[in-house]
Amino acid sequence: MGIKWNEILITGDPLILGSQIAILLTMIGIVGGITYLKKWKWLWTEWLTTVDHKKIGIMYIISAVLMFFRGGMDGILMRVQTSRPEMEFLNAQHYNEIFTTHGVIMILFMAMPFLIGFMNLVIPLQIGARDVAFPQLNALSFWLFFCGAMLFNLSFVVGGSPDAGWTSYFPLAGKEFSPGIGNNYYAVALQISGIGTLMTGINFIVTILKMRTKGMTLMRMPMFSWTTFITSIIIVASFPILTVALALMTFDRLYGTHFFTLSGGGLDMLWANLFWLWGHPEVYIVALPAFGIFSEVIATFSRKTLYGYKSMVFSIVGIAILSMVVWVHHFYTMGAGPGVNSIFSITTMMIAVPTGVKMFNWLFTMRKGRIKMTTAMLWALAFVPCFVIGGVTGVMLGMGAADYQYHNTLFLVAHFHYVLIPAVVFAVFAGTYYWWPKMFGHMLNEKIGKWHFWLFVIGFNMTFMPMFFLGLDGAVRRSYTYSVESGYAPLFFVSFIGSIILALGFAAFCYNIYWSVRYADRNIPSDPWDARTLEWATASPVQHYNFAKLPEVKSMDAFWYMKKNNEGLTLKKEELEEIHMPSNSGLPFIMCVVFGISGFFLVFEWHIAAAVAAVGIFAGLIIRSFDYNDGFHVHKEEIEQTESAWRNGEGEVNRYVGKR
Amino acid sequence: MDKKMKRYPIGHVVGFLSSLLLTFVAAGIALRTSLSFHTIMLLIGGLALVQAALQLFMFMHVNEGEDRKTQVINIAYGLIVAVIIVAGSIWVMSFGHHH
Numbered sequence: 001m002g003i004k005w006n007e008i009l010i011t012g013d014p015l016i017l018g019s020q021i022a023i024l025l026t027m028i029g030i031v032g033g034i035t036y037l038k039k040w041k042w043l044w045t046e047w048l049t050t051v052d053h054k055k056i057g058i059m060y061i062i063s064a065v066l067m068f069f070r071g072g073m074d075g076i077l078m079r080v081q082t083s084r085p086e087m088e089f090l091n092a093q094h095y096n097e098i099f100t101t102h103g104v105i106m107i108l109f110m111a112m113p114f115l116i117g118f119m120n121l122v123i124p125l126q127i128g129a130r131d132v133a134f135p136q137l138n139a140l141s142f143w144l145f146f147c148g149a150m151l152f153n154l155s156f157v158v159g160g161s162p163d164a165g166w167t168s169y170f171p172l173a174g175k176e177f178s179p180g181i182g183n184n185y186y187a188v189a190l191q192i193s194g195i196g197t198l199m200t201g202i203n204f205i206v207t208i209l210k211m212r213t214k215g216m217t218l219m220r221m222p223m224f225s226w227t228t229f230i231t232s233i234i235i236v237a238s239f240p241i242l243t244v245a246l247a248l249m250t251f252d253r254l255y256g257t258h259f260f261t262l263s264g265g266g267l268d269m270l271w272a273n274l275f276w277l278w279g280h281p282e283v284y285i286v287a288l289p290a291f292g293i294f295s296e297v298i299a300t301f302s303r304k305t306l307y308g309y310k311s312m313v314f315s316i317v318g319i320a321i322l323s324m325v326v327w328v329h330h331f332y333t334m335g336a337g338p339g340v341n342s343i344f345s346i347t348t349m350m351i352a353v354p355t356g357v358k359m360f361n362w363l364f365t366m367r368k369g370r371i372k373m374t375t376a377m378l379w380a381l382a383f384v385p386c387f388v389i390g391g392v393t394g395v396m397l398g399m400g401a402a403d404y405q406y407h408n409t410l411f412l413v414a415h416f417h418y419v420l421i422p423a424v425v426f427a428v429f430a431g432t433y434y435w436w437p438k439m440f441g442h443m444l445n446e447k448i449g450k451w452h453f454w455l456f457v458i459g460f461n462m463t464f465m466p467m468f469f470l471g472l473d474g475a476v477r478r479s480y481t482y483s484v485e486s487g488y489a490p491l492f493f494v495s496f497i498g499s500i501i502l503a504l505g506f507a508a509f510c511y512n513i514y515w516s517v518r519y520a521d522r523n524i525p526s527d528p529w530d531a532r533t534l535e536w537a538t539a540s541p542v543q544h545y546n547f548a549k550l551p552e553v554k555s556m557d558a559f560w561y562m563k564k565n566n567e568g569l570t571l572k573k574e575e576l577e578e579i580h581m582p583s584n585s586g587l588p589f590i591m592c593v594v595f596g597i598s599g600f601f602l603v604f605e606w607h608i609a610a611a612v613a614a615v616g617i618f619a620g621l622i623i624r625s626f627d628y629n630d631g632f633h634v635h636k637e638e639i640e641q642t643e644s645a646w647r648n649g650e651g652e653v654n655r656y657v658g659k660r
Numbered sequence: 661m662d663k664k665m666k667r668y669p670i671g672h673v674v675g676f677l678s679s680l681l682l683t684f685v686a687a688g689i690a691l692r693t694s695l696s697f698h699t700i701m702l703l704i705g706g707l708a709l710v711q712a713a714l715q716l717f718m719f720m721h722v723n724e725g726e727d728r729k730t731q732v733i734n735i736a737y738g739l740i741v742a743v744i745i746v747a748g749s750i751w752v753m754s755f756g757h758h759h
C-alpha cells in the first residue's frame with residue numbers, strides 16, 4: 001500500500017499548527033460537553049437519525065454557517081496578504097491553497113447547503129405536504145454532503161489542501177504538475193457531496209410534482225417552490241456531468257489514465273469544457289432559489305401579490321434553458337474561434353433578458369406596496385442595485401472579444417462576487433431572518449439585524465468595488481503579491497479595510513443568533529410577518545407532522561386567501577385522523593461515516609484499504625434494499641394535544657377568524 | 661387493455677417489417693455500395709435513428725398508458741441534454757484540428 005506516514009499531518013506552518021490545536025480543542029470540547037450534559041442519546045435519536053425535512057434543513061443551515069466561517073476566514077487571509085505590496089504573511093503555495101478552498105467551500109459547501117437547507121425546510125410546507133417524497137434518501141443526501149464537506153475541510157490539516165483553484169484546471173491539477181495528494185481531496189470530496197446533491201434534485205422534483213396538496217396547481221405554487229422545482233431540474237441535468245468529470249479526474253490522478261493530461265493523447269481543455277458544462281448551470285442552481293427567497297420576502301413585506309407571476313415562471317424556465325448553453329463564456333480565451341465565441345456571446349447576453357424581467361417584476365411588486373422595512377426586506381432591497389452592478393459587468397464580460405481584456409483579472413473576481421454575494425448571500429440572510437421563527441419559534445433581533453445588514457453591505461461594496469478598477473488596471477487574479485511600482489496598493493488597502501467590515505457584519509450575524517437563542521421572546525404568533533404562503537398556516541416551530549389536516553388551496557397566495565376569507569383556519573376535533581409518518585433511520589449517518597473512511601483512504605491512494613471500506617457502502621445499500629419499515633402512525637390524542645397547544649395561544653391563527 | 665388485445669396487432673406487424681427493412685437497407689448500404697466512408701456513416705446513422713424512434717413507438721409504448729406524457733417529456737429532455745453535452749462539446753473542442 002505504501003503508506004506515507006510522514007505526509008499525513010501537515011507540520012511546520014504556525015497558522016496551520018494553530019488551526020490543528022484549535023480543531024483538537026473544539027472536538028474535545030464538543031465531545032466533553034455532550035457527555036457532561038448526557039445528550040448523546042438525544043443527539044442520536046433527535047438529529048443524527050432524523051428523516052424529518054425540517055430538522056434536515058436546519059442541519060444543512062448550521063453546516064452552511066460553519067462553512068461560511070471557514071470560507072470567510074480564507075477570504076480574510078487573502079485580503080490581509082494583499083493589503084500591502086510585497087507582503088510576507090502567506091507564501092505563494094499557501095495563498096494558492098487558500099483561494100482554492102475559499103472558492104470550493106463558498107460555492108459547494110456554503111451556498112448550496114444553505115439554499116438546500118431552506119428548500120428542505122420550506123418546500124413541503126409551502127406545497128402543503130407532510131414530508132418530501134423520499135425522506136430517508138433526503139437524510140442520505142444531507143449526510144453525503146456533510147461527509148464531503150468534512151473530508152474537504154480535513155485537507156488543510158491532514159495531507160495538504162488542493163491548490164489548483166476551485167476550477168482545478170488541467171494540466172495544473174494533474175499528477176504531473178500537482179503530485180501531492182491535495183487535489184485528490186478535491187476529486188473525492190466533491191464526488192461524495194455531488195452524489196448527495198443529485199439525490200436532492202431528484203427528491204425535490206418528485207416532491208413538487210407528486211406531493212402537492214389539493215388545489216395546489218403548478219401555477220398556484222409560491223415562487224420559491226417554482227424556483228426550487230426548476231433548480232432541481234438543472235441539478236439533475238448538470239450534476240452527472242460533474243460526476244463523470246471528477247471520475248475521469250480521479251482515474252487520471254490515481255490510476256494513470258490520460259483523459260486530461262498533456263502526454264498520452266489527453267485533452268487538457270476538455271476538463272475546462274466539462275467543468276463549465278456543470279459549472280455554469282451551477283451558478284443558476286444557487287441563483288434561482290435565491291431569487292425565489294427574494295420573491296417571497298418582497299411580496300410579504302410589500303403586502304402585495306407578486307407582480308407578473310406568469311412572466312416570473314417563464315423567466316426562470318428561460319434562465320434554466322439558457323444556463324445550459326452558455327458555458328464557453330468561461331474560457332473564450334481558449335481560442336475556439338470566432339464562430340463558437342460569437343454564438344456563446346449571444347446566448348450569454350440573452351440571459352440578461354429574463355433576469356431583467358425578474359428585476360422589473362420585483363420593483364413593480366414593491367410599487368405602491370405598503371413596504372415594511374424589516375431586516376429581511378432590507379436584504380432584498382440591497383440586492384437589487386448590487387446585483388444590477390454584477391449583471392451589467394457580466395454582460396461586459398460576456399462579449400467574447402471584450403473578454404480577452406478582462407479575462408483573468410480582478411475585474412472578473414469583482415463581477416462574480418457582485419453576482420453571488422447579492423444574489424446568494426443576501427438571499428440566505430433574508431431567508432434566515434424571514435424563516436427563523438418558523439424554525440425555532442422566536443425571531444432574530446431586528447436591531448442587531450440592522451447592524452449586521454449595514455456592516456455587511458458596506459463592507460461588501462468596499463471590498464469588491466475597488467477590484468473592478470484594479471482589474472481594469474491589469475491586476476491579475478490569484479496572484480499572491482504585487483510590486484510597489486504597480487500602483488495597486490491604495491485600492492488593495494481599501495479592499496482590505498472593506499473585508500474587515502464585512503467580517504464584522506458576519507460577527508454581528510453570529511452574535512444575533514447567540515442573543516436571540518438566549519433572550520428572544522418565545523411568545524410570538526405562528527405567523528409573525530402576516531405572510532402569504534402555506535408554511536405560515538401551521539405552528540412555529542412546526543410540529544413533526546406539519547399539518548393536522550392538509551390545507552386545501554383555492555388561489556395563489558393560499559394562506560393570505562385563507563385569512564381574508566376565513567376558510568380552513570380552524571380545526572374541528574372530528575376532522576382529526578391518524579397520520580402516517582416515516583420512521584427514523586441510522587443508516588444514512590452510518591453511510592456518511594463509511595463513505596468518509598473509504599474516501600479518506602482513496603485520497604491517500606491506499607487502494608486496498610479503500611476497497612475494503614467500500615464494502616461497507618455496498619453492505620449499506622443491501623441493508624436498505626431489505627428494509628421493510630413502513631413508518632408509524634401518529635395517534636389522534638397526540639395530534640389533538642399538539643394542535644390545541646399552539647392554536648389556543650393569544651394572537652394565534654384564530655385571530656383571523658371572525659375578523660370580517 | 662382487453663379491447664386492444666383482441667384486435668389484430670397491425671401496428672406490431674408493420675413495426676416488425678419496417679424494422680427488418682431498415683436493417684437490410686442499412687446492411688446493404690454498408691456492404692453493397694461503393695459510397696465514401698463518410699456518406700455511409702451518415703446514411704446508416706440516420707437509419708439507426710429512424711429505427712430507434714420506430715422501436716420506441718411500436719414496441720416500447722412511449723405514447724401509451726398513464727405515463728405517456730411523462731415518458732415523452734423524459735425522452736425529449738434526455739435528447740436535449742445529450743445533444744447539448746455531446747454535440748456541444750465536440751463542436752467547442754474540435755478547434756484547431758482541421759488545419
